Amino acid sequence: MSAELRGAPAAPGVAIAPPWVYHAVAADGSSRLPLPDAARLAADEVVGIAARLREKGREAEAEIFDAQALMAEDPALHDATAALMANGTDAAAAVIQAGEAVAAAFEEIGDEILAARGADVRDVTARIARIVTGDAIPRLERRSVVVAADLPPSITVELDRELLVGIALEGGSRTSHAAILARALGIPAVVGVVGLGEAAASAAELAVDGDAGIVHLDPDAETLARLAVVAETARARAGHDAELASTDLATADGHRVTCAANVGEPADAVAAFAAGAEAIGLFRTEFAFAGRATAPDEAAQAAAYAEVLGASAGAEVVFRLADIGGDKPIPYLPLEPEANPFLGIRAIRLHDRHPELLPTQLRAILRASADAGRRASIMAAMVADEHDLDLVLRLVADARAAVPAAPAPRMGVMIEIPSAVLLADRLAPRVDFMSIGTNDLTQYLLAADRSNAALAARQDPLHPAVLRAVGRVVEAAAPTSCGVAVCGEMAADPAGALLLVGLGVDELSMEPRSFGAVKRAVGARTLPDLVALAVRAQLMPAAADVRRAVGDAS
């Protein structure tokens, strides 16, 4: 039998391919590569991007990257950077400052085309800085299982989906962004595999079993035959789930809950409706900002949002305002590194530093809504209290004044900060809906970092404290017309879904691939049964007890 390493299952399916090891940035940001080498690598990357765009017939975009390739190795930029470094600035900061100076000079000249090129200078200098510190944007050369300590989402979205067949992470948890993305993209993934980096370095081939949470090193014929059976079973199950697409998400006694989808791209929205989604409960708009060189302008964003609204056939679509920052950095929005990014400047907290970000996005959503003739739902992330809500509502009012043709949007807040749970009775009367982000809520409530694999067992949203928090939000909304949804991983976990229905949540929003399993689990129980289960679970000592109780009861 071939060697195997155990981790936690993160996305189902089987993938077999050679390993491709990704090395992340040094935590101290220290330089590893001399600047000219980093600049050449940056130019190479940019030339590669231009070539890929050209293959797809996107000539205009390709030309932007042609110019960036020249900028990367520009002698004037290098002289300016060297001068800063001579004064003691480290290489990464120096190249960013030098680029910033050029971009600012371009903007000062008062020539619109030139000012726009400033964004390219910033983009390419950010790229060089990343490479200098060792955080290169990787490129896959062949079908690969990507092996990493953890995979930042900005990297995940840049990897070629045709070649990225599986993900195996030494760290991470089921709710880390790489795992969520893997499930959304249907890429088998295993996380929390101790010793993986070292073992994979000497393996020619890896087999990722995303159902069992096992990584096989150089699998033998017997293992491959067994995995073929697993893969076939998974395909059969997927086929059965497809048959459930037109079935309601409802208890055995007919209590209906809205079956909604979490999606990251317009194309995924189309697929979600085909899989039986009644709504898009979470459209993660930050994916429209990632994987590109410059900020998407209002028109580009509006086009992307209109595509989602167009696919909705009148069903609700919840646009979550860009949750950028934290662990989701964006190349063209330079942010200082933070010691605790999850507790840092992210989502609406970015407004002070980048005051155009939210207004542009809000106008784009409303423009798409006006063009499609459909009402949009807008949700703000990281709302801590009523002052945060005031800001969001004020910005929405301004955007509506700019786009008077748009129908009034439904307004919502994401409940993920514990303060918002405690203040839910103050928020509920002022919004149309609240959507509980159980991934972040769990890490904040239990003070357990989502990206720390050693704490994976402490990140279980089935924890009685999380259940009580959900119950409190439902209670706060009850006397109002405010709806309560859950859009975290908990909704996609059949055990979690049973408890959420019992707690009185109106909508479960999840990756469409979980619809079948959740519908089956909920459909097998009655509402009184689930209410009783939820009440009991809230009185249990910890998450493991709840999981056991739900398992025994189902």
Next chain:
Amino acid sequence: MAEAEVEVRNPSGLHARPAAFFVRASAAFTSEVLVANLTRDATRTASAKSVLGVMGLAVSRGDRIRIAAEGTDADEAVARLSELVRSGLGEAIDGA
């Protein structure tokens, strides 16, 4: 030392693609090549081998530029680069 003056006829001046074209062509010469935008500010020069420098001159359609070179292939550089600018740097321009 060699130099020439030439008018830029590209619709969007020496931005992006024409600038990149010009800089790539300049890089083929060993001489130091400097450019100035006579229409905007004749005293500011930029290296013809720096795309950021050339773009920073904000050369618009109809602006006159001076190309000056110093080095072993200076004459050839100025002749070739001014001819490239006259013929549109790979773009279609009026009268070319």
